[in-house]
Amino acid sequence: MKIMKISIIIMLCMALFQGSLSGQVRKDDISGFSTLLVSPSARHAAMGEGVGSSGTDFFTLYSNPAGILNVPYFTVGAAHNEWIADYRSEYVGLVYHPSDFALGISVNYGTVDDIERRSGPTDEPEGLFDLNDIVAGITIARNLGEKLKLGVTSKIVYEKLDVYSSTGVAFDLGMQYLVRPELMIGASFSNLGSSLKLDDEEYDLPRILRGGASYRIKDFLISGDVVYPTDDDPHFHLGGEYNLNRMFFLRSGFQSGYDEKALAFGLGFEQEGFNIDYAYVPFKSDLGDTHRISLTYSLLKEE
Numbered sequence: 001m002k003i004m005k006i007s008i009i010i011m012l013c014m015a016l017f018q019g020s021l022s023g024q025v026r027k028d029d030i031s032g033f034s035t036l037l038v039s040p041s042a043r044h045a046a047m048g049e050g051v052g053s054s055g056t057d058f059f060t061l062y063s064n065p066a067g068i069l070n071v072p073y074f075t076v077g078a079a080h081n082e083w084i085a086d087y088r089s090e091y092v093g094l095v096y097h098p099s100d101f102a103l104g105i106s107v108n109y110g111t112v113d114d115i116e117r118r119s120g121p122t123d124e125p126e127g128l129f130d131l132n133d134i135v136a137g138i139t140i141a142r143n144l145g146e147k148l149k150l151g152v153t154s155k156i157v158y159e160k161l162d163v164y165s166s167t168g169v170a171f172d173l174g175m176q177y178l179v180r181p182e183l184m185i186g187a188s189f190s191n192l193g194s195s196l197k198l199d200d201e202e203y204d205l206p207r208i209l210r211g212g213a214s215y216r217i218k219d220f221l222i223s224g225d226v227v228y229p230t231d232d233d234p235h236f237h238l239g240g241e242y243n244l245n246r247m248f249f250l251r252s253g254f255q256s257g258y259d260e261k262a263l264a265f266g267l268g269f270e271q272e273g274f275n276i277d278y279a280y281v282p283f284k285s286d287l288g289d290t291h292r293i294s295l296t297y298s299l300l301k302e303e
Contacts, residue, residue: 033203033205033206034083034087034089034110035089035108035109035110035133035134035135035157036135036157036170036190036191036205036206037206037208038081038083038089039052039059039062039063040059040062040079040081040089040091040108040292040294041057041058041059041062041063041079041277041292041294042079042266042268042277042278042279042292042293042294043057043059043241043249043251043266043268043277043279043294044059044062044063044239044279045253045264045266045279045281045290045292046239046251046252046253046264046265046266046267046268046277046278046279046280046281047223047239047240047241047251047252047253047264047266048237048238048239048252048253048254048255048263048264049063049225049227049237049239049253049255049264050212050223050224050225050237050238050239050253050254050255051212051214051221051223051225051239051241052064052188052210052212052225052227052237053174053176053185053186053187053188053210053211053212053225054067054176054184054185054186054212054213054214054223054225055067055070055186055214055223056070056071056184056214057070057071057296058071058075058077058093058095058296058298059077059079059294060174061077061093061095061104061106061137061139061153062091062106062108063174063188063190063210064151064172064174064175064176064186064187064188064210065104065139065140065141065151065152065153065172065173065174065188066141066149066150066151066174066175066176066186066188067141067149067151067174067176067186068095068097068102068104068139068141068151069097069101069102069141069142069143069149069151069176070149070176071095071097071102071298072097072273072298072299072300072301073096073097073098073298073299073300073301074094074095074096074097074298074299074301075094075095075097075296075297075298075299076092076093076094076095076296076297077091077092077093077094077095077294077295077296077297078090078091078092078093078294078295078296079091079092079292079293079294079295080292080293080294081290081291081292082290082291082292083290084283084287084288084290085112085287086112086113086114087110087111087112088110088111088112089108089109089110089111090108090109091106091107091108091109091294092106092107093105093106093107095139098301100142100143101140101141101142101143102139102140102141102142102151103138103139103140104137104138104139104140104141104153105137105138105139106135106136106137106139107134107135107136107137108134108135108136109132109133109134110131110132110133110134111130111131111132111133112130112131113130114128114130115128115129115130115131115162116128117129117162129161129162129163130162131159131160131161132159132160133157133158133159133160134156134157134158135155135156135157135158136155136156136158137153137154137155137156137172138153138154139151139152139153139172140152140153141174146178147177147178147179148175148176148177148178149175149176149177150174150175151172151173151174151175152171152172152173152174153171153172153174154169154170154171155169155170155171155172155191155193156168156169157169157170157193157196157205159196159198161198164198164199165198166196166197166198167196168193168194168195168196168205169193169194170190170191170192170193170194170205171191171192171193172188172189172190172191172192173188173189173192174186174187174188174189175187175188182215182216182217183213183214183215183216184213184214184215185211185212185213186210186211186212186213187209187210187211187212188209188210188211189207189208189209189210190207190208190209190210191205191206191207191208192205192207193205206229206230206231207229207230207231208227208228208229208230209227209228209230210225210226210227210228211225211226211228212224212225212226212237219242219243219244219246220240220241220242220243221240221241221242221243222238222239222240222241223238223239223240223241224236224237224238224239225237233257234257235255235256235257235258236255236256236257237253237254237255237256238253238254238255239251239252239253239254239264240252240253241268246270247269247270247271248267248268248269249267249268249269249270249277250267251264251265251266251267251268251279252264252265252266253265259284259285260283260284260285260287261281261282261283261284263281263282264279264280264281265279265280265281266278266279266280273297273298273299273300274295274296274297275294275295275296275297275298276293276294276295277293277294277295278291278292278293279291279292279293
C-alpha cells in the first residue's frame with residue numbers, strides 16, 4: 001500500500017506541470033502533434049479512447065507504458081489511421097514480456113501530402129509540400145508486487161515540414177493498480193520533454209494527463225478516463241465493450257467537451273492469439289469521418 005500511495009502522489013504531482021500547444025485541424029497547419037495526440041488503436045478509438053489509462057492490451061504502448069505488463073509473452077502489432085485533414089498514420093511495434101518486466105518498441109509515422117504553399121491570397125497555390133513526422137519509442141515496465149505496475153517510455157520525435165525539420169525527446173510515465181480481479185485503475189502522463197523548433201518558431205509538445213478505471217462484469221467491460229491536456233480543459237471519455245462468444249467484440253464510446261466529435265463505434269475479432277479491430281469515429285462541420293484498423297498477434301510463453 002505504501003508503494004501505491006507514493007506512485008499516486010507522483011502521478012498527481014506531474015499534473016502541476018503546464019504546457020502550451022498551437023494547432024488546428026486545417027490541412028494547411030496540422031502538425032506532427034497529431035501523431036502524439038491521436039491513438040493508433042482501433043479498439044481504443046471505438047471505446048471513445050476511454051480505456052487508455054487502465055487498458056490491458058498491446059496499444060497501451062501509446063497511452064500508458066505500465067499497461068504492457070498485461071500483454072502476453074511476445075506480441076506484435078500494427079495499425080492504420082485515416083484521420084481528418086488528409087492526415088494518415090502507420091504504427092508498428094512489439095512487446096516482450098518474459099516475467100515481472102516487459103520491454104516494448106514502437107514506431108508511429110504520420111503524413112499529410114500536397115499541402116498548398118501560399119505567400120499571400122492567390123487563386124492558385126505557388127506549389128505543394130508535405131508534412132512527415134516520426135515518433136519512435138522504447139518502453140520499459142515492471143511489476144512492483146502483485147498489483148502495482150509502473151512503466152516509462154522514452155521517445156524521439158522528428159518532424160519535417162517542407163524544407164524545415166526538427167527533432168525532440170519526450171517521455172511517458174504510467175502506473176496501474178489492480179484493485180480487484182475485475183477492477184483496474186491507472187494514470188499516465190505523456191509527452192514530457194523538449195520542444196520542437198521549425199523555421200525559428202518553437203512549439204511545446206502536447207502534454208496529456210490521463211486517469212481512470214475499467215470494470216469487467218462477465219462479458220461486458222466498461223471503462224472511463226479523465227483526459228487533461230495541459231493547454232485545455234479536462235475531458236471525460238467513456239467506453240464499453242461486449243464480448244460475444246469470446247470471439248467477436250462490439251464497442252462504443254463517448255467523449256465530452258469536444259466541438260467536433262462525441263460518439264465512436266467499432267468491432268473486433270479474436271482467434272488463437274490474432275486480433276483485428278476496426279473503429280469508426282464521425283466528425284462534425286464537414287471534417288469527415290475517420291477510420292482506424294489495427295492488428296495484433298500474440299505468442300504465449302512455453303511452460
